[in-house]
Amino acid sequence: MLPWFNNTRPLYLAPMAGVTDSVFRRLCKEQGADVLVTEFVSADGILHRNQHTTEMLSFRAEERPVGVQLFGADPQRMADAAKAVLDWVEPDFIDLNFGCPVNKVVCKHGGSALLKDCPLLERVALAVVKAVEPFPVTAKIRLGWSQETINATMTATILEQTGIRAIAVHGRTKEQGYSGVADWQTIARVAQAISIPVIGNGDLRSVEEILLRLRSTKVRGVMVGRAAMTSPWLFRQVKRFLETGEIVPDPSVEERWSHMLRHCRMAVAESDSGKHAMAAMRGRLMAYSKGMPGGRTLRGELQQVSSVAQVEAISERHLAWMNSEYAITGMCFVPSEEPWRISSRDESAARI
Numbered sequence: 001m002l003p004w005f006n007n008t009r010p011l012y013l014a015p016m017a018g019v020t021d022s023v024f025r026r027l028c029k030e031q032g033a034d035v036l037v038t039e040f041v042s043a044d045g046i047l048h049r050n051q052h053t054t055e056m057l058s059f060r061a062e063e064r065p066v067g068v069q070l071f072g073a074d075p076q077r078m079a080d081a082a083k084a085v086l087d088w089v090e091p092d093f094i095d096l097n098f099g100c101p102v103n104k105v106v107c108k109h110g111g112s113a114l115l116k117d118c119p120l121l122e123r124v125a126l127a128v129v130k131a132v133e134p135f136p137v138t139a140k141i142r143l144g145w146s147q148e149t150i151n152a153t154m155t156a157t158i159l160e161q162t163g164i165r166a167i168a169v170h171g172r173t174k175e176q177g178y179s180g181v182a183d184w185q186t187i188a189r190v191a192q193a194i195s196i197p198v199i200g201n202g203d204l205r206s207v208e209e210i211l212l213r214l215r216s217t218k219v220r221g222v223m224v225g226r227a228a229m230t231s232p233w234l235f236r237q238v239k240r241f242l243e244t245g246e247i248v249p250d251p252s253v254e255e256r257w258s259h260m261l262r263h264c265r266m267a268v269a270e271s272d273s274g275k276h277a278m279a280a281m282r283g284r285l286m287a288y289s290k291g292m293p294g295g296r297t298l299r300g301e302l303q304q305v306s307s308v309a310q311v312e313a314i315s316e317r318h319l320a321w322m323n324s325e326y327a328i329t330g331m332c333f334v335p336s337e338e339p340w341r342i343s344s345r346d347e348s349a350a351r352i
């Protein structure tokens with residue numbers, strides 16, 4: 001059994017290309033995520049050791065246990081890449097991607113294309129498991145290619161037989177992409193059918209949803225993706241509830257800003273180019289701002305930032321607007337308009 005399943009049901013941060021870099025992974029770990037996985041990396045990228053791959057593979061000791069996720073459809077190249085990763089960065093496990101729906105990956109038979117070709121999926125998994133034995137290899141799958149060809153239980157059974165040690169199941173088909181609703185009944189059937197741990201994934205956005213899935217299925221862990229981009233504190237809230245029964249409230253707007261600014265500062269500090277780092281942060285800031293008062297105006301502003309100083313200025317204006325323009329009645333905010341973006345020259349006009 002992988003040690004992180006001993007006596008606990010771990011919270012995984014889902015691998016997300018362009019999102020789950022080392023900085024974000026560490027922020028989620030601080031918030032309570034137990035297991036982290038890198039963004040997916042192609043076997044070819046590993047074998048060529050290009051700069052981008054090097055960046056994607058790097059992690060810090062405090063991220064452990066951390067897995068490197070590989071994709072590819074050539075059994076020998078996948079096995080070679082897995083061995084190279086072990087020598088190179090010594091992760092805690094290798095994860096195989098059998099779920100990516102992106103055309104660029106699928107057209108080369110990688111990712112979710114392997115759900116349509118179980119003999120090849122088996123050969124890829126077996127080649128990697130044998131190449132790195134006894135080092136642990138896990139996998140991430142979707143329910144199947146399409147609604148008509150759902151085969152997650154069969155795929156999971158094949159993977160278990162190859163020696164895969166745990167399987168994350170995203171409750172959608174390849175054809176669904178990220179639309180529709182994750183099908184937790186099928187995830188539950190997979191968890192029931194195999195003996196290795198199944199990690200359930202899809203649409204987990206609140207403490208209640210996570211508890212419901214942990215209690216009503218045999219999943220041995222859960223994996224949170226997009227919700228972590230908006231509310232990384234979800235990990236802490238779930239953990240605290242599981243450990244003590246305590247309900248941790250959502251952070252205040254001030255606390256959210258302080259988290260967002262810290263993320264920006266870390267991203268800039270660890271990048272060669274502050275400008276590039278901040279351009280990449282725009283989408284991240286927009287995700288964090290979901291549900292914040294004045295969110296529409298805020299997102300318009302955050303879409304254009306190119307420095308930490310700009311984000312600081314936006315946060316100060318936003319908090320000042322909230323304090324002055326919002327009438328606070330108990331727990332309930334009564335917003336006026338969203339004029340906090342308007343410069344001081346225009347302010348008197350805006351107030352009329």
Ligand SMILES: Cc1cc2nc3c(=O)[nH]c(=O)nc-3n(C[C@H](O)[C@H](O)[C@H](O)COP(=O)(O)O)c2cc1C
Pocket residue numbers: 014015016017018019038039040069097099100140170201202203204223224225226227
């Ligand atoms: C922007 C983005 C990038 C993703 N990249 C990966 C990836 O590199 N590897 C992978 O296995 N899944 C990837 N996924 C899928 C997620 O890991 C997860 O399975 C999916 O988002 C469903 O979980 P959620 O509803 O909690 O977001 C990605 C998803 C998103 C939104």
